[in-house]
Amino acid sequence: MDELRDLNTMPVPSELSNNVFVTTIDRFVSYIYNWGRKRSVWPMMFGLACCAIEMICAAASRFDIARFGSELMRPSPRQADLMIVSGTVTKKMVPQIVRLYNQMPEPKYVISMGACATGGGPFKEGYNVVSGIDKFIPVDVYVPGCPPRPEALLQGLLKLYEKIERQSVRAVPWYQRGESEAIPVPILGPDLIDPRRLPEIRARLAELRARQGSSSESSS
Amino acid sequence: MIYGLGILKGLGVTLKHFIYSYIEDVRYLFEGGRYQPRHLPARQGPRARGVFTVQYPKEKLPLPENFRYIPFLVYDTQENKIKCTSCGICAKVCPPQCIWIVRGTDPSTGRPKPEPEAFYIDATICMSCGFCAEFCPFDAIKMDHNYELSSYERYESLLFDLPRLLKPDTYHAQIHPSDWARELAEKEAEKAKKGEKAAAHTSA
Amino acid sequence: MTAPTKAKAVPRAELKGDLAVLKEKFGDAVQPAEYEGVVIANDVLLEAARFIRDELGYRYLSSLTAVDYIQEGYFEVVYHAYRLEGGGPLVFKARTPRDVATVPSLVSVWPGADFQEREAWDLMGIRFAGHPNLKRILLWEGFHGHPLRKDWKEPYYEEEHKPFSSRWPSGHHIRAEDRVFWHDNVQYPLDWDPDQVEDTSDELLYIGMGQFARAETGELVEPKSLRTERLVVNMGPQHPSTHGVFRMVVTLDGETIVRLEPVMGYLHRNHEKIGERNMYLQNMPYTDRLDYICSMSNNLGYAIAVEKLLGIRPPERAEYLRVIMAEFTRIVNHLWAIGFLLNDLGAFFTPALYAIEERELILDLFEEAAGSRMMCNYMRFGGVAHDVSDDWIARAKELVYNRLPRAIEELDRYLTHNELIKARCQGVGVLPPDLAVAYSTAGPVLRASGIPYDVRRAEPYSIYDRFDFDVAVRYNGDVYDRYLIRIDEMWQSLRILRQALDQIPKGEIQAGKKQYMIRVPAGQAYGRVENPKGELGFYIVSDGSPNPYRYHIRAPSFINLTALNEMCKGHKVADVVVILGSIDIVLGEVDR
Numbered sequence A: 001m002d003e004l005r006d007l008n009t010m011p012v013p014s015e016l017s018n019n020v021f022v023t024t025i026d027r028f029v030s031y032i033y034n035w036g037r038k039r040s041v042w043p044m045m046f047g048l049a050c051c052a053i054e055m056i057c058a059a060a061s062r063f064d065i066a067r068f069g070s071e072l073m074r075p076s077p078r079q080a081d082l083m084i085v086s087g088t089v090t091k092k093m094v095p096q097i098v099r100l101y102n103q104m105p106e107p108k109y110v111i112s113m114g115a116c117a118t119g120g121g122p123f124k125e126g127y128n129v130v131s132g133i134d135k136f137i138p139v140d141v142y143v144p145g146c147p148p149r150p151e152a153l154l155q156g157l158l159k160l161y162e163k164i165e166r167q168s169v170r171a172v173p174w175y176q177r178g179e180s181e182a183i184p185v186p187i188l189g190p191d192l193i194d195p196r197r198l199p200e201i202r203a204r205l206a207e208l209r210a211r212q213g214s215s216s217e218s219s220s
Numbered sequence B: 001m002i003y004g005l006g007i008l009k010g011l012g013v014t015l016k017h018f019i020y021s022y023i024e025d026v027r028y029l030f031e032g033g034r035y036q037p038r039h040l041p042a043r044q045g046p047r048a049r050g051v052f053t054v055q056y057p058k059e060k061l062p063l064p065e066n067f068r069y070i071p072f073l074v075y076d077t078q079e080n081k082i083k084c085t086s087c088g089i090c091a092k093v094c095p096p097q098c099i100w101i102v103r104g105t106d107p108s109t110g111r112p113k114p115e116p117e118a119f120y121i122d123a124t125i126c127m128s129c130g131f132c133a134e135f136c137p138f139d140a141i142k143m144d145h146n147y148e149l150s151s152y153e154r155y156e157s158l159l160f161d162l163p164r165l166l167k168p169d170t171y172h173a174q175i176h177p178s179d180w181a182r183e184l185a186e187k188e189a190e191k192a193k194k195g196e197k198a199a200a201h202t203s204a
Numbered sequence C: 001m002t003a004p005t006k007a008k009a010v011p012r013a014e015l016k017g018d019l020a021v022l023k024e025k026f027g028d029a030v031q032p033a034e035y036e037g038v039v040i041a042n043d044v045l046l047e048a049a050r051f052i053r054d055e056l057g058y059r060y061l062s063s064l065t066a067v068d069y070i071q072e073g074y075f076e077v078v079y080h081a082y083r084l085e086g087g088g089p090l091v092f093k094a095r096t097p098r099d100v101a102t103v104p105s106l107v108s109v110w111p112g113a114d115f116q117e118r119e120a121w122d123l124m125g126i127r128f129a130g131h132p133n134l135k136r137i138l139l140w141e142g143f144h145g146h147p148l149r150k151d152w153k154e155p156y157y158e159e160e161h162k163p164f165s166s167r168w169p170s171g172h173h174i175r176a177e178d179r180v181f182w183h184d185n186v187q188y189p190l191d192w193d194p195d196q197v198e199d200t201s202d203e204l205l206y207i208g209m210g211q212f213a214r215a216e217t218g219e220l221v222e223p224k225s226l227r228t229e230r231l232v233v234n235m236g237p238q239h240p241s242t243h244g245v246f247r248m249v250v251t252l253d254g255e256t257i258v259r260l261e262p263v264m265g266y267l268h269r270n271h272e273k274i275g276e277r278n279m280y281l282q283n284m285p286y287t288d289r290l291d292y293i294c295s296m297s298n299n300l301g302y303a304i305a306v307e308k309l310l311g312i313r314p315p316e317r318a319e320y321l322r323v324i325m326a327e328f329t330r331i332v333n334h335l336w337a338i339g340f341l342l343n344d345l346g347a348f349f350t351p352a353l354y355a356i357e358e359r360e361l362i363l364d365l366f367e368e369a370a371g372s373r374m375m376c377n378y379m380r381f382g383g384v385a386h387d388v389s390d391d392w393i394a395r396a397k398e399l400v401y402n403r404l405p406r407a408i409e410e411l412d413r414y415l416t417h418n419e420l421i422k423a424r425c426q427g428v429g430v431l432p433p434d435l436a437v438a439y440s441t442a443g444p445v446l447r448a449s450g451i452p453y454d455v456r457r458a459e460p461y462s463i464y465d466r467f468d469f470d471v472a473v474r475y476n477g478d479v480y481d482r483y484l485i486r487i488d489e490m491w492q493s494l495r496i497l498r499q500a501l502d503q504i505p506k507g508e509i510q511a512g513k514k515q516y517m518i519r520v521p522a523g524q525a526y527g528r529v530e531n532p533k534g535e536l537g538f539y540i541v542s543d544g545s546p547n548p549y550r551y552h553i554r555a556p557s558f559i560n561l562t563a564l565n566e567m568c569k570g571h572k573v574a575d576v577v578v579i580l581g582s583i584d585i586v587l588g589e590v591d592r
């Protein structure tokens, strides 16, 4: 019954608030829709580092993620609803992660598991480590810890349920008109290049060159 | 040898596991059901058989005292002060350097005073190694047992500042009973020593 | 080439025994090095290496690494070779000025040097003349610079060594991103043109594979009537069977593998660079994250290496605790490895679930003793972090005497005689003994090929010389034997555990006072332990400061992969997955 109580307190999207009838239908449909959806979030079979071991333990008999309807780890991104980024994201790996994320059908969710995926973790200072996967793909739930206990991951999953529950069918991005944009895949050049940041990189490089030039002039 | 005997034997093992889960169920039936909290240690101990699952979040595995997750700072409820003296040892020993401390200054003299002005622990970097708690000379920082920290956002909720790091020493005593007992014993010993010294002083 | 003279007066190694023989044979080309070993001139290095292998009998090249002596102006490549009969290493070194940075490759003598030389090229920028495939291995082609050089700085560079002064006393929190010029963990060279961004790192690889396939035509026995085409197929890095982010590029002839090239570095976390910034103790929790299934034994290896330099030994009780933890770890690892090998064979998850259940019980013990299930961070220099209670010992005994023997026996009954497993595993991925040695494989892979080499026996460390156990060995060198040997080793671990748990004395667990900032006397040490996956070595160079000058890890999973191509040749694609599973790699250790 918890769900029904939540339903009453669910925030109503502002553009709908003056249409009570539509709102009620929307709430009802959303409730059914989300109730069905949240109990079968299929994660992608995808492990990066140490945290992946705890993720496997969460799927094994002791913690048994099947109790939450998420035991079906899909080897293919096309069949997955949830990406658990479980471990250190390196620069060499991040293009593949973005590609996999782009291949997942909507609705899709991302749990960032562990300190590394969340913000770089203990290896943040390393030259090959990305400071948090959210620099590239949107993250829904962050689970800190190094590694998070399997229970902590399950709690993150429950937190994701809460988020799914609150989504309204009319407001979710995947039922809007037009196609959703794919995230540009990062490129490996002399260092990792985020295509979205190219203009900024250009400007900074020019700035750096100018600085270098003036300093060498003054020194000569 | 008959081909397939090995497979059959193997299937016997799975069958045994399957049957055990029911046998155990029946056994527990006479003891109030499998999921009584009092059965948890036996169900998860070295003699466990049958279904091995912990029904998180309804039941939780007991955490050993040594368990470490993210650190917290101890607040001394008796003397009403933060135990930390901002000596900086934890910030130095922290392997990924995720502790930031601003040492307090006395506004009247401008000299350092033994209390932190600000204290940050970045939980998106912390590797839960426990060195800070291990090497703090004042028992002022301890490792928390709370692992349910997930959040929708990381910039504010996973950067722990002083108010969020502080927890009363009663909580510390509750999750680390033997560590707390050691602390108390040390305090007593110190008091006794002081008393002795004072006594020696007056008698001399 | 003459070695530049060192400014500091450091002790030279005494040339005794085999080193003296080497000196006699090669005369002035062999000079005593600082602390240990000899420096061999580059022009005779190959010849000397052959002499060391064939005449002196050091057939096993354990570790190859490079050190950047920036002040003295040269790179030093350090080799550790061992005899299979046991005993200490023969340490020899080669030097090259920093601006030349070329030494002869030893791949022709020890094929096991292949990946290690590539790693030294990648991270240190030393060319190995004559190496057949000198490409970057952990980073990608096109990466700017060689990170382990002492003058290379990472984007988030803050200070040369920890502790950073910005943390205390006025440690105002600032994220590394907000501190640096690029606002991210990146840096670009000045002469780079951002308009020409094109990812070419893989092209080279694919071209290489194609060429090789063409050049190899005719080598493979194939039916002449059938016209087949070579195909280059990519597996990974996100592939359900590669045990993490590991990638293989295979050249196929029909369905048969002609050549396989492992591609790694997808989990390269810069362990060594961070390790050289850290203080000695701070590296301890980082070693947990190398082979994250066996953190306890990683701790042990590192502690032993540093203790060698410090010249201390832990008290008795701590020694026993170390052995107990290390052997429990071996069981944990082998359970995991077997579970997932079966997964790779297609036995979807049931064996793995049974294995993980037992593992969880051992992890409970670890958690109680060390505080964490996986990242134990348990060993300290000269001791261990926490003592264990009598109740802990009783529970461990319960496991060792009752539960685990039953579980292993059950696993054995469940799997060993299964005809399907036999059909898939026997005769697959065979590695003959001489190749196993040549490729520097270690651990179960080496022993399954009939070489009874176990560091616990060959060069006993800690207190392993007190226990009664056998070195498990099997002779076929195929996947099935690598499976069996893991079962055998679990039985042997139980034997050691029984003795250790029965004999463990009461007493101290830490020698001296526990310090967070230790000064280690200047010197060089190579500490190695028999990890569940093979020989784990730590090469540490100390200059007397609180931070290691060079910190290198000889990772068994990484080096075992050198032989993967050899094992897979001629098999089907489906077998690759199984063969990889039987080597049992962990990516945290492969890529570090």
Ligand code: SF4
Pocket: A049, A050, A051, A052, A086, A087, A088, A113, A114, A115, A116, A117, A121, A122, A145, A146, A147, A148, B127, C289
């Ligand atoms: S957060 Fe910790 S356990 Fe997880 S991947 Fe990073 S280092 Fe490993």
Ligand code: SF4
Pocket: B083, B084, B085, B086, B087, B088, B089, B090, B091, B101, B135, B136, B137, B138, B139, B140, B141
């Ligand atoms: S927590 Fe402890 S070690 Fe850290 S600054 Fe405070 S008193 Fe010092």
Ligand code: SF4
Pocket: B071, B090, B093, B094, B095, B096, B097, B098, B099, B121, B125, B126, B127, B128, B129, B130, B131, B132, B133
């Ligand atoms: S637990 Fe370790 S990483 Fe975390 S704050 Fe303490 S010392 Fe730093």
